[in-house]
Amino acid sequence: MERTDFDHHRTPIFSFLQDYLEKDITPFFVPGHKHGRGLKEFSDFVGSRILGMDITSLPESDNLANPIGIIKESQELLADAFGAENAYFLVNGTSEGVQVMIRSAVKPGEQIIIPRNAHKSTVGGLILSGAVPVYVYPEMNAELGISTVVDSSTIKEIFKKHPFAKAVFVINPTYYGMVSDIKTIVRTAHREGAVVLVDEAHGAHMGFHDDFPLTGMEVGADMSAASLHKTGGSLTQSSVLLLRGARIPQENVKQTLNLTRTTSPSYILMASLDVARKQLALWGDELLEETLELARYARREINEIEGLYAFDHNLSGTSGIYDLDETKLAIYVGKLGVTGFALERELMTRFGIGLELADLNNVLALITIGDTKQSVDKLINALKTIVQERGTHDVKKLIELPEMPDLIVSPRDAYYGTKKKVLLEEAAGEICGEMLMAYPPGIPLICPGERLTQDVVDYVKVLKEQHASLQGTADPYVNYIRVLGHDY
Numbered sequence: 001m002e003r004t005d006f007d008h009h010r011t012p013i014f015s016f017l018q019d020y021l022e023k024d025i026t027p028f029f030v031p032g033h034k035h036g037r038g039l040k041e042f043s044d045f046v047g048s049r050i051l052g053m054d055i056t057s058l059p060e061s062d063n064l065a066n067p068i069g070i071i072k073e074s075q076e077l078l079a080d081a082f083g084a085e086n087a088y089f090l091v092n093g094t095s096e097g098v099q100v101m102i103r104s105a106v107k108p109g110e111q112i113i114i115p116r117n118a119h120k121s122t123v124g125g126l127i128l129s130g131a132v133p134v135y136v137y138p139e140m141n142a143e144l145g146i147s148t149v150v151d152s153s154t155i156k157e158i159f160k161k162h163p164f165a166k167a168v169f170v171i172n173p174t175y176y177g178m179v180s181d182i183k184t185i186v187r188t189a190h191r192e193g194a195v196v197l198v199d200e201a202h203g204a205h206m207g208f209h210d211d212f213p214l215t216g217m218e219v220g221a222d223m224s225a226a227s228l229h230k231t232g233g234s235l236t237q238s239s240v241l242l243l244r245g246a247r248i249p250q251e252n253v254k255q256t257l258n259l260t261r262t263t264s265p266s267y268i269l270m271a272s273l274d275v276a277r278k279q280l281a282l283w284g285d286e287l288l289e290e291t292l293e294l295a296r297y298a299r300r301e302i303n304e305i306e307g308l309y310a311f312d313h314n315l316s317g318t319s320g321i322y323d324l325d326e327t328k329l330a331i332y333v334g335k336l337g338v339t340g341f342a343l344e345r346e347l348m349t350r351f352g353i354g355l356e357l358a359d360l361n362n363v364l365a366l367i368t369i370g371d372t373k374q375s376v377d378k379l380i381n382a383l384k385t386i387v388q389e390r391g392t393h394d395v396k397k398l399i400e401l402p403e404m405p406d407l408i409v410s411p412r413d414a415y416y417g418t419k420k421k422v423l424l425e426e427a428a429g430e431i432c433g434e435m436l437m438a439y440p441p442g443i444p445l446i447c448p449g450e451r452l453t454q455d456v457v458d459y460v461k462v463l464k465e466q467h468a469s470l471q472g473t474a475d476p477y478v479n480y481i482r483v484l485g486h487d488y
């Protein structure tokens with residue numbers, strides 16, 4: 001990031017909380033646990049200091065809904081660190097950011113160009129905003145059994161059919177670390193008079209070291225939402241929303257945020273954003289250099305193990321992939337004769353190693369600034385042991401990734417439409433009233449308003465057999481799905 005006059009040693013919210021603890025205030029305000037005394041068992045376990053820091057807006061501590069004090073200063077530092085003009089704390093993750101981006105940029109009935117493999121939070125954004133999705137379909141890598149990214153040429157083409165689209169939504173990078181040519185997408189969209197909204201849930205670290213793919217802010221996108229809690233070091237749920245330029249008025253963003261967010265934001269979360277930003281702004285380059293070295297080391301070692309393939313730069317230039325974030329250590333396991341789900345379970349139960357994600361053919365380990373040579377070696381050694389025991393096998397795919405279904409009515413109309421409950425296995429041909437996905441990655445296999453296909457039903461059956469974590473339907477066991485129509 002460019003050097004500026006901001007003093008990134010400053011941590012306005014974290015420093016406020018440190019001073020607050022020193023003052024020994026007697027609280028007659030919420031939270032009602034009153035510095036942990038009303039939650040003794042918990043406080044005794046985690047330590048009283050963290051509960052002492054658990055305050056919300058006080059006259060001295062500024063207010064997230066209308067920042068004019070320490071939150072304002074802290075958000076300005078955040079904006080500077082990320083190369084944005086404005087930054088907004090998110091205390092409900094990037095899911096909140098994705099929805100606010102869509103709702104502040106696209107009005108009901110207006111079109112947004114959106115990759116069909118976007119996260120489920122986009123569906124919420126579409127339902128809440130009334131924006132009409134123009135889905136664009138990502139490229140597929142049949143061998144790895146995953147969808148990748150949308151090629152920039154697809155975005156150019158789609159504007160020919162939908163010249164009045166108001167926004168383009170970009171995932172940068174995907175869960176597996178793949179990115180599109182976002183620079184070209186931004187140029188195309190702006191030329192067509194559309195704004196660019198970037199989901200950087202998995203890319204909060206990317207702007208702090210030159211070896212990562214470019215971020216939305218770096219290439220002039222209008223908004224971006226980044227999960228600092230995933231790869232930037234802050235606490236779970238804390239993310240940032242970034243804004244640049246005048247295409248989306250900052251007044252809209254502030255007011256949209258205030259429509260749905262809590263009036264009691266956690267200062268612990270915001271203080272963690274303060275410290276994570278300081279760390280990235282001052283030492284991000286060094287920290288991420290070490291992270292990259294670990295990721296490269298792990299990738300080299302894993303690619304030496306016969307039967308495994310850790311995704312690498314050989315994928316760049318194939319199936320729409322423009323570049324890769326090397327810290328996403330995605331590993332193809334199809335030659336081991338097990339699914340990614342089974343390998344994930346084995347790593348957890350036998351070796352105490354937890355992965356970020358598994359699918360039928362791959363697993364994903366995230367390497368972050370919190371990793372060490374020891375943690376990475378533990379993973380490599382466990383993989384070596386498993387592969388030695390299992391040997392390699394001919395690839396037998398359980399099932400192909402299904403084609404993405406056709407959109408029949410808008411997600412919002414489907415959400416509000418009258419529904420009936422049907423057995424999933426009998427639902428092919430029906431128009432869905434809810435979504436269904438494996439989580440993670442949280443990419444809906446079916447979205448509200450789409451026609452359910454037999455291929456999706458069959459795929460879900462295989463996911464169930466593999467004990468994948470499924471969600472999205474009202475039925476927690478995903479035996480039933482709600483589709484459009486009346487109950488008899």
Ligand SMILES: Cc1ncc(COP(=O)(O)O)c(C=O)c1O
Binds near residue numbers: 174
């Ligand atoms: C691509 C993508 N976007 C958005 C989100 C939502 O992020 P958060 O968990 O910070 O709400 C996720 C979560 O995994 C994601 O994978």
